[in-house]
Every structure is written in C-alpha cells, then in structure tokens.
Amino acid sequence: MNQSNKENFVDTKSVKEIKADGSFNRQVNRFTTPFGTSEGELPVEAGRYRLLWSAVCPWAHRSIIVRKVLGLEDVISLGTASPMRPNLPHVDWEFSLDEGGVDPVLGIRFLSEVYKNVDADYEGRPTVPAIVDIKERKVVNNDYFKLTNYFETVWAPFHKENAPDLYPEDLREEIDALNHVIFHDVNNGVYKCGFAQTQEAYEQAYDTLFTRLDDLEKRLSNQRFLFGDFITDSDVRFYATLIRFDVAYYSAFKTNRNRIIDFPNLWGYLCDLYQTEGFGDTTDFHAIKVHYHLSNHLSSDDQKGHNNILPKGPDLSGLLSQHNRLRLSQTDSKFLIN
Missing domain, CATH: 3.40.30.10 (Glutaredoxin)
Structure with a gap:
C-alpha cells in the first residue's frame, strides 16, 4: 500500500x-x-x-x-x-x-x-x-x-460535448452546505429510522426526517429545482432518496407519516427529475423492491414478518404525469450548459 x-x-x-x-x-x-x-x-x-x-x-x-x-x-x-x-x-x-x-x-x-x-x-x-x-x-x-x-x-x-454543469463554481459552497443537510437528515435519515434499535432513536430520526422534508417542500414551492432553474448535484442526491421513498422506505423503514406523493411540490419535483434523461432511465423499481422487502439485510425476525412476499404496489404511473414545474422556471432547459 x-x-x-x-x-x-x-x-x-x-x-x-x-x-x-x-x-x-x-x-x-x-x-x-x-x-x-x-x-x-x-x-x-x-x-x-x-x-x-x-x-x-x-x-x-x-x-x-x-x-x-x-x-x-x-x-x-x-x-x-x-x-x-x-x-x-x-x-x-x-x-x-x-x-x-x-x-x-x-x-x-x-x-x-x-x-x-x-x-x-x-x-x-x-x-x-x-x-x-x-x-x-x-x-x-x-x-x-x-x-x-x-x-x-x-x-x-x-465530459461529452456541451455537458451540463452540475456543480457550478459560484454555487459550490451553498451546494456543499445543502448536501450536508440532505445527507444527515434525508439520505441517511431514512436509514436512521429503519435501523434504529430503540423507540426513542427511531422517533428522533423520524421527526428530523419529516421536518426536513417539510422544509424542502416549502423551498420547492417557488423554484423548480433546489437552486433555481437548473439541476445541480444536490438534486441528484435528493432524488436518489425520494425515488425510493414510497416504494421502499415508507413501509420497510417505517417512514410512514407521509408518502412523497402526498407532498404536492416534492412529488411534482420528483416527476420532473424522473422524466429527465439519466434519472428515470437508471431507476430500477423491481430491484429496489426486491432488496428492501426480500433481501437478507433484514434480521431473520423481520424477514419472517414479511413472509418473503414482494409488495405489488405502489402504483408508480403518476411519475410520468404532467408535473407543471415549468411554471416556476425561466427556461425549458433543465441543465446549465458549460
């Protein structure tokens, strides 16, 4: 070494x-x-x-x-x-x-x-x-x-010709700060709920998670993406958790106060990203469901509770629906081109 x-x-x-x-x-x-x-x-x-x-x-x-x-x-x-x-x-x-x-x-x-x-x-x-x-x-x-x-x-x-700038230099400090918050409260927050070994630890993580989701719901009420008109690195990180939420975390990790579809702005935002090249086309819902509901990352007792049955739902067809997020943007483009 x-x-x-x-x-x-x-x-x-x-x-x-x-x-x-x-x-x-x-x-x-x-x-x-x-x-x-x-x-x-x-x-x-x-x-x-x-x-x-x-x-x-x-x-x-x-x-x-x-x-x-x-x-x-x-x-x-x-x-x-x-x-x-x-x-x-x-x-x-x-x-x-x-x-x-x-x-x-x-x-x-x-x-x-x-x-x-x-x-x-x-x-x-x-x-x-x-x-x-x-x-x-x-x-x-x-x-x-x-x-x-x-x-x-x-x-x-x-990078390919005219590749987008997901990490603009003038926003990097702000992106890093938001990424830190999203990591602790949301990305890792769902795991803090799912893997908690005491009721107190679970409820603390649960409250932190949904407080943060409520904050981000408000943030996305008046702008298309987390930093305005264009997708950044922060949106990629947030998407990776949101797209798994209703399919897996809501039930398997007991993050069940609300589904993402119950948040008007988060859901529209998620649909917008899902319909973007690189996001929806790299998302494998069957694999996600198999892992979180059937794979042996769960304890033997939890596995018995699931009876090795793969949930049939939820209905994900809404991800392809009209999201109307363009009204919050000054441009049709989702990316800031270098």
Missing part, C-alpha cells in the same frame, strides 16, 4: 454501526484518496477504472446518474451487483446477474474480493459505489459522498 492510500485508510475493525442509545451510526468510507493530477491522487484516465454498483443503492445510484448525464459511460465501465444479498456469514454484494456469476471484467463473484485485494483483513461492510482499478483488481475509492463531485470537476476533460 502506498503512502497516499495509508493516509486515506480507515480502520474498520472498530466500526460499530449501532450506538449505545440504539441509533444507527453509518460506517465511514474506507478508501477516500481523491481523483486529480496532484501527487498521491488517483490519476484521471479513461478505461482504467470500473464502477461497481447495485441498482438498489441510493449512494451508488447518484454516481450512475452523474456518469450518464455527463457522458462518462464510455470512460468508466460499469459492473452491476444483484439486488439480493448473498447467503453468507458476512454482508456482501454478489455479481450473480452476470454469466457464470462473476463480473465479466474483474472476474470476481463477490464485491468483498476487491476490498480484500487491498487488505486481506478487511472487516467492514464492502460498499457500493466502488471504483476499482481494473488492472490491479483493487478498490481505490468508495467515497460516495465526494464521488459525484469528482465526476463533475476533475473528470471534466472526458
């Missing part, structure tokens, strides 16, 4: 994701070496890396959206894991969707293999998205919180 990786290496042996008060404490990202041109940074090279994801994962989904919107699909290849967790004594992702049950480029069956190729004693959860150096078959970055920002900035030489 080189020195730069050591500096961005987190000890997972001490990671505990449930705190003493019963609240969920998500493990930190293990591999956080940034992409860039400076010494010790990961080189930005076409064809060098493979992005591993599962369609169920909101953290991974947002990197897939940005990859497509910016035209990086031929630059960074994609490997897709099954929505079902493998029946193993540890948490993992499996490439059972591919022929022979292995990723066709990396030749791996389980995601943990590229983690253990870096550290044979790795004991944390192997997570997606994971950027893997194809030649070395090692994960080099799993920093989902910053990955889209790397795609939006240092990967710019490989």
Whole structure:
C-alpha cells in the first residue's frame, strides 16, 4: 500500500454501526484518496477504472446518474451487483446477474474480493459505489459522498460535448452546505429510522426526517429545482432518496407519516427529475423492491414478518404525469450548459 492510500485508510475493525442509545451510526468510507493530477491522487484516465454498483443503492445510484448525464459511460465501465444479498456469514454484494456469476471484467463473484485485494483483513461492510482499478483488481475509492463531485470537476476533460454543469463554481459552497443537510437528515435519515434499535432513536430520526422534508417542500414551492432553474448535484442526491421513498422506505423503514406523493411540490419535483434523461432511465423499481422487502439485510425476525412476499404496489404511473414545474422556471432547459 502506498503512502497516499495509508493516509486515506480507515480502520474498520472498530466500526460499530449501532450506538449505545440504539441509533444507527453509518460506517465511514474506507478508501477516500481523491481523483486529480496532484501527487498521491488517483490519476484521471479513461478505461482504467470500473464502477461497481447495485441498482438498489441510493449512494451508488447518484454516481450512475452523474456518469450518464455527463457522458462518462464510455470512460468508466460499469459492473452491476444483484439486488439480493448473498447467503453468507458476512454482508456482501454478489455479481450473480452476470454469466457464470462473476463480473465479466474483474472476474470476481463477490464485491468483498476487491476490498480484500487491498487488505486481506478487511472487516467492514464492502460498499457500493466502488471504483476499482481494473488492472490491479483493487478498490481505490468508495467515497460516495465526494464521488459525484469528482465526476463533475476533475473528470471534466472526458465530459461529452456541451455537458451540463452540475456543480457550478459560484454555487459550490451553498451546494456543499445543502448536501450536508440532505445527507444527515434525508439520505441517511431514512436509514436512521429503519435501523434504529430503540423507540426513542427511531422517533428522533423520524421527526428530523419529516421536518426536513417539510422544509424542502416549502423551498420547492417557488423554484423548480433546489437552486433555481437548473439541476445541480444536490438534486441528484435528493432524488436518489425520494425515488425510493414510497416504494421502499415508507413501509420497510417505517417512514410512514407521509408518502412523497402526498407532498404536492416534492412529488411534482420528483416527476420532473424522473422524466429527465439519466434519472428515470437508471431507476430500477423491481430491484429496489426486491432488496428492501426480500433481501437478507433484514434480521431473520423481520424477514419472517414479511413472509418473503414482494409488495405489488405502489402504483408508480403518476411519475410520468404532467408535473407543471415549468411554471416556476425561466427556461425549458433543465441543465446549465458549460
């Protein structure tokens, strides 16, 4: 392991994701070496890396959206894991969707293999998205919180012609601040509800989540997107949770005060994004439902409670309905073009 990786290496042996008060404490990202041109940074090279994801994962989904919107699909290849967790004594992702049950480029069956190729004693959860150096078959970055920002900035030489600017320089400080709030209260907030081990921890997370959704409902009452007329990185991050809410979180994670369809502005906003290239066409509702309702990320008792039955609903046809969000915008375009 080189020195730069050591500096961005987190000890997972001490990671505990449930705190003493019963609240969920998500493990930190293990591999956080940034992409860039400076010494010790990961080189930005076409064809060098493979992005591993599962369609169920909101953290991974947002990197897939940005990859497509910016035209990086031929630059960074994609490997897709099954929505079902493998029946193993540890948490993992499996490439059972591919022929022979292995990723066709990396030749791996389980995601943990590229983690253990870096550290044979790795004991944390192997997570997606994971950027893997194809030649070395090692994960080099799993920093989902910053990955889209790397795609939006240092990967710019490989953007498609007239790619949109999802991370405008003059808004970056504001975008970062809102992303921080959305992460803690919404993106991770639903998991704090779903994985809480005490009533108090659950109710605290529940109240924080819906207070924030109420705030964002008001924010979107007079502007089309979170920062006005154009989609930004913040919208991508918010979408990844909203699109899973009624399908999975509302029931599986007990975030059941309201569905997103019950919020007039959030629902119209979600429809607007869903109908945008890169968003709806990368959303796999069947995979999402299978994972959150059937996969063994749940405890054995919870699985028994679900009886291995996949919910038939909800009706999602409304996502293709007229959303009337154009009335809040000065332009028909959804993207700020570079």
